[in-house]
Amino acid sequence: MTFLEKHLEDPVRLARVKRRFYAGLAALVVVETAAPLVLYPDHAHFWFEDLPAWGSIYGLVSCVAIVVLSKVLGKLWLVRRETHYDS
Amino acid sequence: MTPEWVHPGLLLILGAGVVPLLGGRIKRAFMVVLPASALVLCLRLEPGTYGVVRFFGQELVFGRVDPLSLVFSYVFALLAVVGMLYALHVRDDAQHVAALIYAGGALGVTFAGDFLSFFLFWELMAVSAVLIVWLRREPPAVAAGFRYLLVHVTGGLCLLAGIALHWSETGSLAFSDMSAHAGGAAFTLILLALLVNAAVPPLGAWLPDAYPEATATGAVFLTAFTTKSAVYALIRGFAGTEILVWLGAVMAVYGVVYAVLENDARRLLAYHIISQVGYMVCGVGIGTELALNGATAHAFAHILYKGLLFMGAGAVLHVTSLRKLSDMGGLYKTMPLTLGLYMIGAFAISAVPLFSGFVSKSMVVSSAAETHRTWVFLLLTLASSGTFLHTGLKLPYYMFFGKDRGLRGQEPPRNMLAAMALTAAACVLIGILPGLLYAQLPYPVDYAPYTVRHVTSTLGLLAFTALGFFLLIRHLDPEPTISLDTDWFYRRGLPAALAPVQGGLGRLDAWVGQIHQRVMQRGVLGAAALLRQIDARVIDATAVGVGRLTQAMSQSLRTRVSGHAQYYALIMAGGVLAALALAVLSQ
Numbered sequence: 001m002t003f004l005e006k007h008l009e010d011p012v013r014l015a016r017v018k019r020r021f022y023a024g025l026a027a028l029v030v031v032e033t034a035a036p037l038v039l040y041p042d043h044a045h046f047w048f049e050d051l052p053a054w055g056s057i058y059g060l061v062s063c064v065a066i067v068v069l070s071k072v073l074g075k076l077w078l079v080r081r082e083t084h085y086d087s
Numbered sequence: 088m089t090p091e092w093v094h095p096g097l098l099l100i101l102g103a104g105v106v107p108l109l110g111g112r113i114k115r116a117f118m119v120v121l122p123a124s125a126l127v128l129c130l131r132l133e134p135g136t137y138g139v140v141r142f143f144g145q146e147l148v149f150g151r152v153d154p155l156s157l158v159f160s161y162v163f164a165l166l167a168v169v170g171m172l173y174a175l176h177v178r179d180d181a182q183h184v185a186a187l188i189y190a191g192g193a194l195g196v197t198f199a200g201d202f203l204s205f206f207l208f209w210e211l212m213a214v215s216a217v218l219i220v221w222l223r224r225e226p227p228a229v230a231a232g233f234r235y236l237l238v239h240v241t242g243g244l245c246l247l248a249g250i251a252l253h254w255s256e257t258g259s260l261a262f263s264d265m266s267a268h269a270g271g272a273a274f275t276l277i278l279l280a281l282l283v284n285a286a287v288p289p290l291g292a293w294l295p296d297a298y299p300e301a302t303a304t305g306a307v308f309l310t311a312f313t314t315k316s317a318v319y320a321l322i323r324g325f326a327g328t329e330i331l332v333w334l335g336a337v338m339a340v341y342g343v344v345y346a347v348l349e350n351d352a353r354r355l356l357a358y359h360i361i362s363q364v365g366y367m368v369c370g371v372g373i374g375t376e377l378a379l380n381g382a383t384a385h386a387f388a389h390i391l392y393k394g395l396l397f398m399g400a401g402a403v404l405h406v407t408s409l410r411k412l413s414d415m416g417g418l419y420k421t422m423p424l425t426l427g428l429y430m431i432g433a434f435a436i437s438a439v440p441l442f443s444g445f446v447s448k449s450m451v452v453s454s455a456a457e458t459h460r461t462w463v464f465l466l467l468t469l470a471s472s473g474t475f476l477h478t479g480l481k482l483p484y485y486m487f488f489g490k491d492r493g494l495r496g497q498e499p500p501r502n503m504l505a506a507m508a509l510t511a512a513a514c515v516l517i518g519i520l521p522g523l524l525y526a527q528l529p530y531p532v533d534y535a536p537y538t539v540r541h542v543t544s545t546l547g548l549l550a551f552t553a554l555g556f557f558l559l560i561r562h563l564d565p566e567p568t569i570s571l572d573t574d575w576f577y578r579r580g581l582p583a584a585l586a587p588v589q590g591g592l593g594r595l596d597a598w599v600g601q602i603h604q605r606v607m608q609r610g611v612l613g614a615a616a617l618l619r620q621i622d623a624r625v626i627d628a629t630a631v632g633v634g635r636l637t638q639a640m641s642q643s644l645r646t647r648v649s650g651h652a653q654y655y656a657l658i659m660a661g662g663v664l665a666a667l668a669l670a671v672l673s674q
Contacts, residue, residue: 004423021553028551032547039539040538040539040540045456045464053547055543055545055548056551058468058469059549059552060555062468062471063559064555064559066343066344066473067347067562070344070345070347070348071348074347078345078348079568079570081568082569
């Protein structure tokens with residue numbers, strides 16, 4: 001897949017891909033905030049779903065929360081050497 | 088069995104025995120045609136009751152065909168077809184036989200209308216699944232298989248005890264809604280057995296323990312049948328059981344939390360089975376028509392995309408013999424087709440719009456919202472983010488991109504690619520035309536997945552999960568470690584707990600031995616000697632006496648009964664003369 005290779009190996013193109021990714025994120029926030037105002041007036045089941053850009057915010061919060069919770073649990077308790085059960 | 092009813096599961100189980108007898112092209116054709124015929128049989132079934140067998144006064148129903156059992160049978164048979172196609176290159180008949188029996192068992196469970204035939208196929212699944220794990224024929228696989236067996240035999244006994252209690256209480260073996268018996272011992276035992284097979288924590292550690300130890304092809308079958316047939320049974324018997332709501336929601340998060348720490352590619356995917364089955368269990372607990380439809384639809388979609396993900400990871404394993412993410416990287420250059428097909432599965436499990444997970448998972452999440460369960464809704468949505476984080480970002484990133492370790496694989500065999508392509512097509516088809524799946528669900532569907540709000544908030548959730556991934560990427564590098572799960576209790580805890588009591592147990596053993604010796608050697612052997620004497624003196628003497636008497640009688644009879652015809656004729660003539668003389672004289 002030379003297309004992927006071209007875009008990932010060339011630092012200039014990779015930077016462009018990254019810029020487009022961030023632009024896409026910004027566009028999504030705008031769409032998610034504007035869509036309820038323009039396209040549909042009804043309310044969601046929960047009040048927090050009507051917050052501006054709820055999905056985006058909760059996505060970022062969830063991702064960070066899962067990684068932090070898991071890493072903390074892992075460090076304190078769960079993670080062992082691969083040979084833990086070999087004896 | 089009536090002529091119009093051929094059990095699709097029985098077809099697979101009996102057909103499995105034919106595989107080793109065939110060879111070459113005929114065998115390979117048969118391996119796909121057999122499950123395909125089972126699929127056709129399922130598709131042609133009309134709702135009704137078939138295969139009723141009287142057994143000790145009980146009615147065993149092998150063919151309860153209704154919308155719920157039909158939709159599960161379709162996807163089980165479909166996965167059997169693509170699974171066999173994926174395994175076509177494997178030259179090990181035992182694996183094929185075990186896989187076909189396993190699929191047949193799942194169909195048997197699906198169509199079972201009574202607890203006894205249900206139990207029969209349930210155990211058949213446990214045994215054939217263990218065989219699939221063992222047939223990698225490596226020491227870790229054998230050990231994991233024994234642990235799998237330990238857990239599932241315990242679960243099976245629980246089920247049997249529950250069935251026996253239920254039978255004695257109600258006098259019926261029929262497997263239907265159990266809510267009337269909620270809280271009873273039978274209810275609890277059967278529910279517990281189903282929760283073991285659905286891999287609900289803390290009873291689910293067997294799943295990530297055993298599945299990654301199977302072969303690349305065997306694991307595809309394992310992902311589909313055991314947990315989803317348990318979901319089917321939960322829908323059938325335990326819809327609306329409140330505890331399932333919370334178990335399911337916690338399970339969905341539990342799976343993604345463990346997946347962060349995981350380094351083995353297929354074990355990471357196995358933790359995501361737990362997470363995804365969490366949505367289904369939660370849906371069963373909520374118990375509304377939308378929730379039960381959602382659990383069913385999600386099981387259907389899940390079997391396909393999870394099969395596809397395991398096929399993708401299995402293809403990498405097949406080509407590179409690598410299973411740890413910390414050893415992989417840079418494979419996108421040489422395995423682009425595998426990457427593309429894997430990503431379709433990853434988008435489907437992550438509920439990206441236009442892929443199957445989007446139209447199925449959202450039904451369960453919406454049912455949580457409709458029943459005003461705020462925390463359940465938040466937990467399930469959080470787990471969605473975690474699903475994309477691992478299956479859609481972390482695993483493909485470290486497997487196919489990431490640090491280039493100079494691995495140069497090639498695409499897997501064509502049959503593997505074809506199986507993946509078929510499954511991927513199904514994932515996309517369901518996503519684009521959800522009506523096809525919705526029409527098969529047990530209740531009428533009044534649900535529109537493609538609303539502006541749902542699409543925009545899902546895209547926002549996924550895109551910002553991706554942002555989180557790239558921000559935290561340094562903390563997500565896979566490390567060569569393992570994580571403790573509840574299997575610790577039977578791998579380390581139990582032997583450790585038993586060590587101090589072993590001295591006491593030893594003394595107890597010696598005691599029991601001595602008592603045994605006294606009772607057995609003196610008592611039992613003495614009684615045996617006495618009985619032998621009675622036998623010799625009384626019974627033998629009687630038998631001999633009777634024999635002698637008979638002999639003497641036959642001796643005396645022999646002298647009288649000579650057997651010569653002329654003597655008999657003479658006696659008869661004498662008799663006739665005597666009778667004539669009597670007649671003449673008496674007149």
